[in-house]
Each structure stands twice: as C-alpha cells, then as structure tokens.
C-alpha cells in the first residue's frame with residue numbers, strides 16, 4: 513500500500529472515531545464538566561454575552577456573543593472543556609447574543625434551544641433558525657412563570673419577557689429574564705432587557721426576585737438597571753459583560769454610579785476577564801480571571 517493511501521485511511525479512521533465520540537470537536541481532550549455545586553462563568557467574549565452555567569449534571573450556555581467574537585467564544589469553550597451543551601438559551605435575537613451560534617452549532621452537540629420567541633429579519637437570525645432546523649435541535653419558546661430544570665437541583669425560573677403593549681419593535685425588552693436558583697443561592701439573568709420590561713417584571717414578581725448576583729442588563733447601558741428593578745433584586749454582586757473600548761459607551765457612567773451607590777461588588781469582563789461564580793447552594797465565591 514502506498515504511503516498516501518495509508519495516510520488517507522488513518523485520517524478516515526480518526527474522523528469516524530471523532531464522530532463516534534460526539535460532543536464538541538475541539539482539539540483538546542475533555543474532562544467531566546463539574547464535580548460539585550453550581551458554576552457560572554461570564555465568559556470574556558468582547559462586546560456581547562456568553563455565559564456558561566454548569567451543574568453536576570448539565571452544561572448550559574446562555575447566549576453566544578457576536579459574529580466577530582466567535583473564535584474567542586470557541587477558545588473559551590475549549591478552555592472550559594465543554595463536551596456537550598445540554599441546553600443553549602438565546603435571550604433575544606440581536607447579533608451580539610446569537611452571532612456565535614453558527615460556530616458553536618458547527619462544533620458542539622446542542623441538546624436543546626431555549627428561545628424568547630421573538631423573531632427578526634436579519635441574516636444572522638435567519639441563519640440561526642435554518643441551522644436549528646437542519647440539525648433538528650429541539651426548540652422551546654420559554655414562557656413567564658415556567659421553571660427550567662438545569663440538573664442537580666438547579667432551576668431557572670422564567671420571569672420574562674413580559675407582555676408589553678406597543679413595544680413590539682424592541683428586541684431588548686423581549687429578552688429572557690430569569691432567576692437561577694441552587695439551594696439558598698440565586699442569580700438574576702437579564703439579557704438586554706430595558707426598564708419598561710424590568711418594571712413589568714417587578715410588578716408581577718417583585719417579591720420573588722431577590723438574588724445574590726445580578727448579570728447587569730444590556731452591558732450596563734443606561735436603558736436598563738432601573739432603580740425599581742435593582743431594589744427588587746437587591747444583589748450583592750453585579751457582573752457586567754462588556755467589550756473593552758466598545759462603541760456604545762457601555763457600561764454607562766450613571767449606571768456605574770448607581771451600582772457604586774448601592775455598594776455592589778462590581779466585576780466586568782473588559783477588566784477582569786472571565787468572571788467565575790461558584791456556589792455550594794449556601795454561599796458563593798466570585799473569581800476574576802485577571803487584572804487587565
């Protein structure tokens with residue numbers, strides 16, 4: 513047999529082996545996702561959101577950052593030894609939340625999509641739907657009041673999007689908002705929801721919103737983090753996913769002042785890199801990746 517033919521056979525065997533193993537086709541070997549407790553990583557993926565949530569049983573990715581950040585997202589998932597994404601939540605269909613989807617779907621098995629149900633006409637959104645259909649990924653539109661099972665007693669209480677009259681064009685207000693709960697620990701997820709939706713959510717769930725940690729809505733924009741919402745959540749720690757030197761001026765200085773006035777511990781991905789929150793169901797710790 514010629515050398516070339518042997519080489520080709522070896523490549524074919526390797527390809528079949530990789531296919532059989534399944535999961536994300538990253539080059540590095542993978543390990544078990546999570547030993548104990550709950551880990552949340554707000555990944556350092558520039559201007560956009562991508563948050564990894566891992567329980568002992570499941571790996572969930574919330575948003576996929578922007579198109580330009582897709583290689584960075586893939587590197588981060590590789591670094592975290594993500595083998596399979598049990599559920600991918602897309603909070604709303606803006607490019608800085610669905611932009612990396614195509615790349616993730618190409619490399620990873622995705623068990624389930626949780627979607628806000630909000631549609632749009634952009635190419636990146638159409639491509640997202642097409643990929644889901646092609647790969648036959650189960651697609652679930654979440655509803656206010658339902659609870660999602662993230663495994664090992666971790667649950668995600670869906671608080672939004674609320675129904676808002678006359679606000680159909682605002683994709684941010686269609687963001688999935690939810691409270692991730694594990695024992696006594698809770699973290700509020702917000703997507704890019706703005707003050708109108710924040711207020712509607714507080715009206716409905718005000719007394720059930722208290723959370724230790726808050727993912728700052730809309731990258732710390734002044735459109736969000738209304739006083740009434742912050743009062744309902746009363747976090748101790750705020751995590752901001754934001755790109756260094758972004759064009760939007762995120763986070764807004766007035767919002768930073770508002771957070772500081774409340775005495776929150778503030779972490780931001782542009783300065784701290786990936787932010788890791790770990791909870792054993794009683795207390796929690798927060799770690800920065802680096803001081804940039």
Ligand SMILES: [Zn+2]
Pocket residue numbers: 560561606608609703704730731
């Ligand atoms: Zn955004």
